[in-house]
């Protein structure tokens with residue numbers, strides 16, 4: 126990768142101190158990897174290995190114990206519009222319409238009304254929500270809500286888009302369609318994406334590279350490059366022997382780690 | 392079974408029928424037992440009292456005095472309590488510090504302040520308005536604080552990650568996010584305020600519905616007492632239906648956020 | 654933070670009472686500096702002295718027990734009438750439909766407005782005060798119970814039915830626990846109103862009790878005694894809240910969990 130590094134994570138370490146018992150929990154052992162501009166990178170790992178924590182540190186919601194995170198060359202401090210977050214449970218503002226949600230970030234940055242509306246219309250079309258502008262989030266289905274969550278972030282044109290299991294609470298059928306929508310959008314817009322998931326198929330289908338973390342205390346176990354051709358869709362990509370090979374390899378990596386973790390009480 | 396929305400006249404009929412039945416029972420019981428007017432009035436007595444109070448303009452004076460006090464008191468309470476409550480709720484430290492104080496104050500708010508309010512401000516409008524304000528202020532502040540603390544963390548994070556400034560955070564995130572709880576606070580607070588108003592008017596003024604009650608009690612005019620009570624009940628229902636219910640319908644319900652029940 | 658400070662910060666008593674320390678200090682300072690005229694505003698020292706005096710003469714304990722007796726009877730009858738009535742009305746759709754408008758209206762006639770007519774009926778007596786407290790407690794309670802029963806998801810009732818529960822079992826196993834949070838908030842609202850009604854009734858009826866004590870003191874301009882009355886009322890409510898209401902609510906409402914993780918901000 127000699128492209129520009131949109132996101133760089135170096136020797137990230139995080140220890141939580143329990144506010145009541147005073148116990149220390151090592152959430153991230155030592156994690157380093159980076160994401161190039163316009164690249165889609167997924168992070169996979171056993172439950173509780175610190176994926177969400179890494180994402181929260183990049184987003185600026187949580188502070189690391191040590192190590193560094195830089196976005197477009199600048200060290201991260203606190204949340205900011207250069208990193209857009211798509212949350213698992215959407216985190217749409219219930220008191221704002223679809224339009225209000227999509228234009229929120231633009232308004233916060235003082236973008237003029239005409240431009241806001243043009244941008245909103247463009248991204249709503251991209252996620253297939255044209256015609257729903259005046260609805261409130263609770264009037265949308267779960268899949269539509271998450272597409273709105275994606276549009277809201279894309280409209281802000283962040284340097285990096287952070288997604289934490291965005292499709293985990295959505296039914297299998299809809300999830301596949303959203304995954305296809307997401308790779309199409311990625312294809313059209315080429316945002317930089319840092320994607321956390323539990324689903325090996327999803328990670329392989331969407332990503333350029335997959336970072337596999339080990340169990341706690343976590344570190345980068347392996348980074349798997351996914352050189353499947355784009356554009357991708359489930360009918361063709363899912364049938365490719367390459368896809369199956371990658372999926373099996375990553376599944377083995379995760380399984381090996383889990384048995385290892387059981388044997389070694391770290 | 393909920394009443395069908397398509398037939399509003401039927402809903403109104405269902406709403407009014409129990410009152411009609413109550414009036415019939417009341418008239419029958421009073422007629423059968425023959426209780427004297429100084430103990431309990433006949434329906435017609437109350438209607439006559441209402442008519443004469445209206446004709447003499449007395450009713451208007453009392454209603455206007457009471458409504459004016461409630462209006463001033465509650466506007467003051469809203470203007471002071473909302474910013475204070477949001478500020479407290481937005482900071483975990485401040486809310487940890489103030490929450491016990493507020494709980495203490497909510498328990499005291501309103502009527503218990505009547506002696507000190509009349510001492511500080513004298514008998515009259517000032518003291519009554521103070522009581523209404525005081526009764527609402529603490530309940531509203533406390534509920535606003537709780538409402539802000541209950542805004543889901545991802546919503547706050549989403550707003551922050553899109554670069555929301557302080558002022559915008561207040562108007563666009565914290566206030567609407569806390570609204571279900573704010574509406575509860577308004578309900579509870581207005582309930583306290585309304586009761587505080589009646590009590591304070593009985594004790595401390597020379598106009599208003601509470602004062603009308605107090606005068607009538609001295610002369611054992613049960614017809615005027617019951618008439619004033621009916622007015623008090625109707626006014627409260629009207630305030631609730633005309634102000635709080637539409638506010639709730641247009642915001643909390645429209646947005647699909649369930650209101651925290653009082 | 655040192656270990657001791659951390660442990661203290663975690664203790665419930667310190668977290669609850671701690672904030673009162675600076676407030677009392679500020680109060681004392683305001684009184685010392687005479688920011689307000691002493692005829693209107695006295696410091697904690699004067700209130701403590703007043704407390705000593707009233708305790709010595711046995712006035713405060715007497716008034717306190719009068720107030721508590723009234724409250725006790727009011728709450729006892731209020732709950733005794735309100736709880737069964739609420740479930741009766743709530744369980745029958747017809748009863749609900751017929752009584753709901755009346756309940757709303759009687760709730761709207763602020764309880765204190767009943768005081769004059771009640772005085773006409775019962776004179777300046779314990780019965781008059783108790784009547785008003787019972788009234789204040791019953792209506793919010795019934796309204797909350799009915800609302801709570803309506804909120805129990807019908808699927809739960811159906812699930813219980815399909816598993817062979819009879820009518821009574823559906824009531825005890827599904828309806829009652831399902832509506833409990835709402836019942837708890839109804840009890841709290843009712844007691845909150847009942848409490849205020851007690852104070853108002855004591856001021857207006859004016860024979861004894863903490864409310865009477867405060868108003869009597871106000872008449873002779875004894876600010877310290879008024880302050881003392883307010884503090885006693887506040888502490889009483891706090892105790893009632895901590896000993897009765899909070900444990901009940903804790904077992905029902907607060908189990909939903911609204912506590913946010915401290916590290917997650």
Ligand SMILES: Nc1ncnc2c1ncn2[C@@H]1O[C@H](COP(=O)(O)OP(=O)(O)OP(=O)(O)O)[C@@H](O)[C@H]1O
Pocket residue numbers: 141142143150151152170171172173174175176177178179323914916917
């Ligand atoms: N706020 C916190 N305070 C204390 N410990 C925490 C906190 N947040 C997370 N942890 C701990 O840190 C570890 C990593 O948590 P994290 O949520 O990052 O894992 P994850 O990989 O996202 O898990 P999952 O796959 O289940 O979402 C866990 O052991 C968790 O218990």
Ligand SMILES: [Mg+2]
Pocket residue numbers: 176177178
């Ligand atoms: Mg996670």
